[in-house]
Amino acid sequence: MANVSLPHDAKAGPTKPEVRAVLLSKLDLGPTDHFAEVGSCTGAVTIEAARRAGRVTALERNAERVETTRKNLAANDLTGDVELRRAEAPEGLPDDADALFLGGSRNYEAVLDHAVETAVDRIVMNVSRLEVAGAATEAFRERGLLEAVVQFQVSHGYELAGATSFDSDNPVYMLVGGTDAVAADGGRR
Numbered sequence: 673m674a675n676v677s678l679p680h681d682a683k684a685g686p687t688k689p690e691v692r693a694v695l696l697s698k699l700d701l702g703p704t705d706h707f708a709e710v711g712s713c714t715g716a717v718t719i720e721a722a723r724r725a726g727r728v729t730a731l732e733r734n735a736e737r738v739e740t741t742r743k744n745l746a747a748n749d750l751t752g753d754v755e756l757r758r759a760e761a762p763e764g765l766p767d768d769a770d771a772l773f774l775g776g777s778r779n780y781e782a783v784l785d786h787a788v789e790t791a792v793d794r795i796v797m798n799v800s801r802l803e804v805a806g807a808a809t810e811a812f813r814e815r816g817l818l819e820a821v822v823q824f825q826v827s828h829g830y831e832l833a834g835a836t837s838f839d840s841d842n843p844v845y846m847l848v849g850g851t852d853a854v855a856a857d858g859g860r861r
């Protein structure tokens with residue numbers, strides 16, 4: 673994975689590199705895709721998406737974080753078509769997205785309704801809070817959007833007394849689906 677430079681930080685984020693790697697494999701972005709992002713924050717996902725998708729529309733509700741995204745985008749070598757909007761989704765979402773990532777959870781039900789109305793092919797939502805993950809899983813399922821729920825946790829090794837010990841990141845729940853969702857196990861979505 674190409675390096676992502678994030679000289680400017682924000683209180684939330686960035687989505688960790690290992691989590692981004694799984695996220696990008698699920699989004700499967702290509703040069704004809706229009707990618708929409710809810711909650712760009714540091715821009716870590718925005719930058720990776722801009723290297724793969726033909727077009728990116730990134731929304732962020734917090735003005736300071738819009739500036740953080742803007743500065744981090746400028747610090748990376750990007751040639752792609754990226755539009756950054758200060759907006760609270762579903763406000764500001766494009767009507768022609770092929771892939772959607774919800775990195776922020778505010779109004780997620782309305783965001784999912786918009787994704788259904790506009791037939792977004794691939795949808796991924798990352799959640800760290802347990803209760804939100806449960807409710808969002810149900811919201812995906814109710815709309816027939818759910819393909820898979822992945823829960824994972826990454827630990828990083830460090831040297832301790834000549835051996836290797838680990839520091840762990842918070843667990844992440846990744847809800848994966850789309851408007852043509854077929855459950856990964858072929859069962860109930």
Ligand SMILES: C[S@@+](CC[C@H](N)C(=O)[O-])C[C@H]1O[C@@H](n2cnc3c(N)ncnc32)[C@H](O)[C@@H]1O
Binds near residue numbers: 712732777780
């Ligand atoms: C956990 S951070 C996302 C981290 C980001 N993926 C990164 O790598 O830096 C969540 C962000 O989503 C934003 N957010 C939450 N709900 C939103 C919404 N409905 N529309 C726009 N931004 C939203 C928050 O302001 C916050 O900056």
